[in-house]
Amino acid sequence: MISEALEAVEIVIWGAVISFGILAALTAFLIIALGYWTGVFAIWAGRRIAGRIHPQPPADLEADDDQLFDACEAAWNADTRKEKP
Structure with a gap:
């Protein structure tokens, strides 16, 4: 009779420990997820506000692509072997 009561108390205690662990x-x-999304929202809002205060002109992407192509072509055609005297 007493051993059955002790087993029941032990089961209740283990259940409470497991439940507390899951809740923790x-x-x-x-807490981590809310902190992460708060940071994401803060960065997004900061960028939006900064964009309204100081807008950036649109970049000339075609000129950037041409410069990148020219740089790649020059690197490809460069003769890296130097003849020793």
Whole structure:
């Protein structure tokens, strides 16, 4: 009779420990997730506000592509072997 009561108490205690562990893990996950998304929102909002205050002119992408192509072509055609005297 007493051993059955002790087993029941032990089961209740282990259930409470496991439940507390699960709740602690979920709480930690929520805190980390909320912190992450708060940071993402802050960066997004900061960029939007900065873009309204100081807008950047659109980049000339075609000129950038031409410069990149020229640089790649020059590197490809460069003679890296130097003859020794």
